[in-house]
Amino acid sequence: MVSIIQVLFDGVVFGSIVLLGAVGLSLLYGIGNFANFAHGELLAVSAYVTYLLFVTVGLPFLLAAAVTVGLTALLGVGIDRGILQIHRDSGSLTKLLVTVGVAFVLRSLIRIVWASEPRSYRLPLEQGTQVLEGGIPLGITTFRYDLFMTTDSLLVVGLGGACAGATHLFLTRTKMGVAMRATAANRSLSQVTGIDTDVVARIAWALSAGLAAIGGIALAVSSGLLYPRMGFDILLLVFAAVILGGIGSPYGAMVGAYVIAIAQEASVLVPGVGARYRLAVAFVILFVVLLVKPTGIAGGSWS
């Protein structure tokens, strides 16, 4: 029997990674009113750039990661300035498709530079510690409560929480953050009150890309693997988390990320369904929530 506690913990760990992707995506959704399909590739690019700096060039890991986050943020700004700026007044589908184009370009560049062979940071491997062990017999089954953790996974959870907290502080305590919330709520009104919505959009891209970068590096560390499709492969789950939480609400995205990830891990507990249908389980959960609350958990509000 699988331990439910373990499943929950694994869900929280994976959820933290999804969160790092989902919060950024949600921000951009709120400000620009479009789905950024290039988001997954930003995760992938940052994982590879960190690989370049850490493995190929030899910088210490944290330095490589920090530099990468900065570079990816700049890349985000560049994409906004270079391409999305032209489309400020285009419809959301046009913007979505442009980001699909950007995503294809980024992915093919990754493949051209690094080829398709998988890579790894080869960080030191550590065995987890058995924190809890045992089970309570309940009739024919046993309720197991074993729990195995690694410091890696705790760090990822902590990182997710820290970024979520930092985003919250940014949105509520800084001038730019407030401006961002205003723009997301009502763009024209914000422009009237003197907020430079272009700058807001730029900062939103930088923030979104930066969070994506952290997410991408965390993903590569947690799975131990880099490969060109890694961004796209997680994008569907990130979108599901954003929608579950309510488009445009970063807080909803946080909740959505954990729900989706836990649902995936919990698929193993459903007899007859099992791990192979885990993606389907995540979507069923999404559906059920949307049936009950069609605008998502946080209903699209930013507060």
Add this chain to the structure above:
Amino acid sequence: MAVVTGPAAFLLSLLTTAVIFSVLALGLNLQWGYTGLFNFSVAAFWAIGAYTAAIVTRAPGAETAFGLNLPYLWVDAFGVPVPFPAAVIVAAAVSAVVAVIISIPTLRLRADYLAIATLGLAETIRLVILNERWLTEGGQGMAVQNPITGTALANVTLFALAVLALVLVYAVLVRAIDSPWGRVLKGIREDEDATNALGKNTFRFKMQSFVIGSVIITIGGTLTALQINYLVPQQFNPEWTFFVWIAVLLGGTGSNRGAILGGFVLAFLLEVPRYLNDLIPYGNVASNSRLLIIGVLIIVIMTFRPQGLLGDEGVAGE
């Protein structure tokens, strides 16, 4: 062996692929172009078409799902195939049922939610195809009993069937769009609330559009089964949904002729990078340039001509 061979045969196979893409694009165009439905489940219905046709037409003696074994393609006494046999009808029926089931929870959602919901459902369908081996032989894949393969005019026959399908679908769509039903669909795309206010049950119309579009996509799937003769679940991954979307958007949203053109352009776009292999020496660059070119093209087209080649200005980007 074959009557048509050589470069002509290659061109014929490319054209067949293009025609099949056009059929898929016509289906999606009904759903998105005319009704404004953000349907991302194209690949799933494409799969349902291919697999259903293959499943119900297993050779005698092979294990069949539910014991059904319907003949695939009859060739009558004069050697001319009888147009559209039982398998396609069964596939259409199956996809209609699945489309109805999918549309009930999703069509009431707002646009981008619909996209992800349909994408998730499509992935679930693909997982069912992958995991339910008693039905589809799962990951191992399933052979298609295709009586026209190996005959002298195989490629020509396939092309003819594909064109026939295209013509029939197009004729039906043109009629439908010009009818009162079609006008309601356009009304829903422009402003659903207003249409509702006028007393039309928009949900019912959306469902009809979704179901008919999905059936059209399924027909494309049966043609694909005839074209490739061996089906594996990995064939039907979500990237193909994006490609068909690109076909519709490039060709022109809301225009049936645009959808046909888009199908051809898509087939062309996917094949041109092969020729770059001869020009570019670096293997890596050449094989990855396909994606690069498509990406750049999408950006360029959406920036300079977002309504696609033949679309109306009015539908651009909404």
Add this chain to the structure above:
Amino acid sequence: MADDSHGQEYSRRSFVKTTGVSAAVGATALSGCLGGIAGSGGGTRTIGAAIPQTGELSEFGAHYERQSEFALSFVNEDSERVAMSYEDTQTSPNVGVTAAQKLVNQDGLPMLFAGLSSGVALAIARSVAIPNGTLMATGGTSSKISTLDDDDLVFRGSPPTQFQARALATLVSNEGVSSTAVVFINNDFGGAISEEFKSAYEQIGGTVTDMVGYESGKSSYRSQLNAATAGDPDGIVFIAYPKAFTVMAKQAFEMGIKEDVQYFANEAVKGADVSDNVDAQAINGMKGTQPSPPTNRDIYQEFIAANQEEYGREPIVWEAYYFDTTVLCALAAVAVDSYESGALKEAVYPLSRPEGTSYNYKQIGDAIGALENGEPINYDGVSGSVDLDDRGDVPGSYRQWEVVDGSFELGSFIDSQV
């Protein structure tokens, strides 16, 4: 829509369509001129290769390209006799069929290597090779390829999976492991071997506690690993590709699974892609099987050394098959007078079989000389005797391997009990 715009639209549309189609025709014709391949009689003879340069099996496609180039370097030592023309299948059957169509119809090549994925290979075989009577070698491993109704047109240098599955079952049983779970990639390859493993293993008295399929492209396989350990098995058999296995190895180690069970795997995980990316601790002690030459161990070691020297890396087992398959194709190409499928088909089977003087890969030049004199030869491959049977398969014999200190070490041969 008003009538004029209909008219405008129509002419616009037909203009664009005509342009589009004529561009397609033009490109096709132009490339035919530029290509200028498929010479018959003297000159360089070209073999077509429809392989996954992108897509799921792209890493294996890269291995194939490397080995085919390597094989041709021996064949072309004196002169450029044989060349290879590559097309991408994207590991997708419909793209693969188009790729093969280009090679066979557009470029007119009478011989193909097509598909590393069985699904792609079967689609190409059924849609292009068999209808056109083209000789087709393949890297697909499904047993469905053995039973294809193909008029002897389809052959391969890699043994089909059921032999491997039986050897693996024997190994697991020999190690005293009586219950295992199987974690397998849910595709044509993994689905086949895992089923065959299960029936073979159960025949010799083992119990399979869970069959856990996985899909590639996930960043976490904890749920699969949890499912695999749910029945408390003594061992886990991994039928997996390197990318996913890298993730599983790391996570299984972190979850403490490594301590509790004995790992087994098939040869797909044995290679640089895993040993470069996975920490030794996570895989030490893992055992598995690989197809291997029954004799000629030395030639295989030499092949490995030659690869190290040329490419700086140790080849994975399948690269030996790719190498041998290409050599068979190239030798057939050189052996025939007129470069067309019928003759090639007649030529390739005999030169793989024991009748005739044996030549190994270092003696290819001499082999070619013999062929040009009309003498029968037998190519002795680096991966085995490479004797094609009448279904176009080669025999498989298997050795076990073990991970010691992070690298893969070969052990003794396995006598399959099943």
